[in-house]
Amino acid sequence: MSSSVAKTFHPCAWVLGALLAVSPMAVRAQASPPKxxxxxxxxxxxxxxxxxxxxxxxxxxxxxxxSMKVNPKPRQLTDMHQDIxxxxxxxxxxCLDCHDAADRDKLHLVSGEKIDFTVSYRLCGQxxxxxxxxxxxGVHGKRTGHWNGAKEYLLCVNCHNPHSPHFKPxxxxxxxxxxxxxxxxxxxxx
Amino acid sequence: xxxxxxPRKPHESCDCEGEGSRRAFLGTAVAAVAGxxxxxxxxxxxxxxxxxxxxxxxxxxNDVIARLEREYRExxxxxxxxGNEPPxxxxxxxxxxxxSRCIGCRRCVHACVKExxxxxxxxxxxxxxxxxxxxxxxxxxxxxxYYNPEEVPQEGHFYMPxxxxxxxxxxxxxxxxxxxxxxxxxxxxxxDYNWCIGCRYCMxxxxxxxxxxxxxxxxxxxxxxxxxxHYLGNRPRPKGVVEKCTFCVQRTRKGLYPACVEIxxxxxxxxxxxxxxxxxxxxxxxxxxxxxxxxxxxxxxxxFYFYGV
Numbered sequence: 001m002s003s004s005v006a007k008t009f010h011p012c013a014w015v016l017g018a019l020l021a022v023s024p025m026a027v028r029a030q031a032s033p034p035k036x037x038x039x040x041x042x043x044x045x046x047x048x049x050x051x052x053x054x055x056x057x058x059x060x061x062x063x064x065x066x067s068m069k070v071n072p073k074p075r076q077l078t079d080m081h082q083d084i085x086x087x088x089x090x091x092x093x094x095c096l097d098c099h100d101a102a103d104r105d106k107l108h109l110v111s112g113e114k115i116d117f118t119v120s121y122r123l124c125g126q127x128x129x130x131x132x133x134x135x136x137x138g139v140h141g142k143r144t145g146h147w148n149g150a151k152e153y154l155l156c157v158n159c160h161n162p163h164s165p166h167f168k169p170x171x172x173x174x175x176x177x178x179x180x181x182x183x184x185x186x187x188x189x190x
Numbered sequence: 191x192x193x194x195x196x197p198r199k200p201h202e203s204c205d206c207e208g209e210g211s212r213r214a215f216l217g218t219a220v221a222a223v224a225g226x227x228x229x230x231x232x233x234x235x236x237x238x239x240x241x242x243x244x245x246x247x248x249x250x251x252n253d254v255i256a257r258l259e260r261e262y263r264e265x266x267x268x269x270x271x272x273g274n275e276p277p278x279x280x281x282x283x284x285x286x287x288x289x290s291r292c293i294g295c296r297r298c299v300h301a302c303v304k305e306x307x308x309x310x311x312x313x314x315x316x317x318x319x320x321x322x323x324x325x326x327x328x329x330x331x332x333x334x335x336y337y338n339p340e341e342v343p344q345e346g347h348f349y350m351p352x353x354x355x356x357x358x359x360x361x362x363x364x365x366x367x368x369x370x371x372x373x374x375x376x377x378x379x380x381x382d383y384n385w386c387i388g389c390r391y392c393m394x395x396x397x398x399x400x401x402x403x404x405x406x407x408x409x410x411x412x413x414x415x416x417x418x419x420h421y422l423g424n425r426p427r428p429k430g431v432v433e434k435c436t437f438c439v440q441r442t443r444k445g446l447y448p449a450c451v452e453i454x455x456x457x458x459x460x461x462x463x464x465x466x467x468x469x470x471x472x473x474x475x476x477x478x479x480x481x482x483x484x485x486x487x488x489x490x491x492x493x494f495y496f497y498g499v
Contacts, residue, residue, distance in 0.1 A: 142457030169341035173296040
């Protein structure tokens with residue numbers, strides 16, 4: 001899953017979820033998590049690094065503000081990032097709703113506060129407050145590690161491509177052998 | 191000539207020595223007779239004379255484990271560790287599965303098979319994933335466990351993995367005529383595979399189809415054997431005994447999540463200590479819509495299903 005996310009990843013799109021952000025939500029999300037370490041959630045629980053496509057980060061290696069002027073106008077991208085399909089909320093959604101135009105290595109909340117990609121869940125949490133709340137207690141999303149100790153979360157974007165967040169279907173693993181086939185096997189049924 | 195140089199004493203002819211010879215001889219003889227009667231030719235006399243696991247002293251448990259590890263090394267050609275961790279005090283395990291998120295990909299089924307050394311041939315799987323109709327709800331008449339489309343989830347369906355529900359009133363334990371299965375203090379229902387007589391009453395009693403019988407000699411390729419095992423959990427089983435999900439007792443009693451929780455790509459599976467008010471399992475029980483499977487049977491499962499959205 002994360003690899004498919006990574007492929008379609010792009011600096012522009014990180015936390016589109018944030019866009020929907022309504023201000024009271026945003027305030028709440030901002031207020032609750034104090035600044036932790038780069039790869040830590042507010043609770044000090046480790047999360048893996050954001051699933052960037054290879055070689056795409058830092059975004060400022062191209063978007064340095066000099067060689068390329070910022071074009072804030074929503075448009076069909078033709079030179080770069082054409083692989084990104086934006087399917088997240090209303091059609092008016094645009095890269096710079098989440099990605100910061102002035103500092104491309106950051107995202108920004110509705111309040112204007114710039115945040116790192118490693119804490120993108122704060123951006124998602126602005127709109128998806130119920131999911132954010134469940135995620136922080138370990139009920140939305142996956143936890144691994146110890147049930148009574150150190151746990152590892154995933155970021156929202158490890159499972160949901162932020163540009164097209166619907167969870168992608170998977171090929172199921174093989175079904176059990178049906179009873180009629182088992183009869184022929186040495187050792188009989190289960 | 192050799193007989194003259196090294197004359198044999200009479201008792202050496204039966205490989206017996208000293209005072210224990212009669213007892214050892216009787217033990218072997220009893221085992222041999224029993225083996226002949228029951229058709230279990232390979233059983234050693236130590237194994238035959240072994241008591242119920244709950245009646246063993248510490249030394250006896252150590253002997254049993256040493257014997258098992260020796261046997262596994264002979265069988266699989268690699269070291270298999272058989273653990274014996276007791277329940278943690280103040281812990282009762284609970285499990286919750288989010289039906290609104292499960293997509294029926296069966297990653298859990300196969301992770302469980304690997305982790306718990308289930309027989310590959312004949313095939314045994316402790317988790318069964320049911321594909322159900324959204325229109326019908328949890329109605330087993332519309333359940334299909336053999337679905338195999340190109341992609342899941344399928345339109346109009348939801349998925350319900352079923353495994354041992356670790357009941358507080360387990361009917362399987364009630365019917366066992368020899369006490370080979372019981373509920374541990376942390377809520378896990380376990381089987382002593384060496385005490386199980388294979389009568390399968392427990393399988394008939396279980397309303398969840400959670401128990402599985404080794405009809406044939408279980409086959410696990412040596413390279414795929416999980417060497418971290420527990421006596422009451424995932425150690426390799428003999429033919430003719432019943433086995434079941436133990437919440438990965440070999441992992442969870444060390445603080446790890448069960449293998450099915452670790453593998454689930456959708457994060458549908460939640461696990462923790464029911465006695466810890468801060469655990470995620472308690473959050474689920476207190477904040478989500480939760481139900482128990484076949485609650486009307488009063489088996490009182492510690493396994494819950496919930497809707498996360």
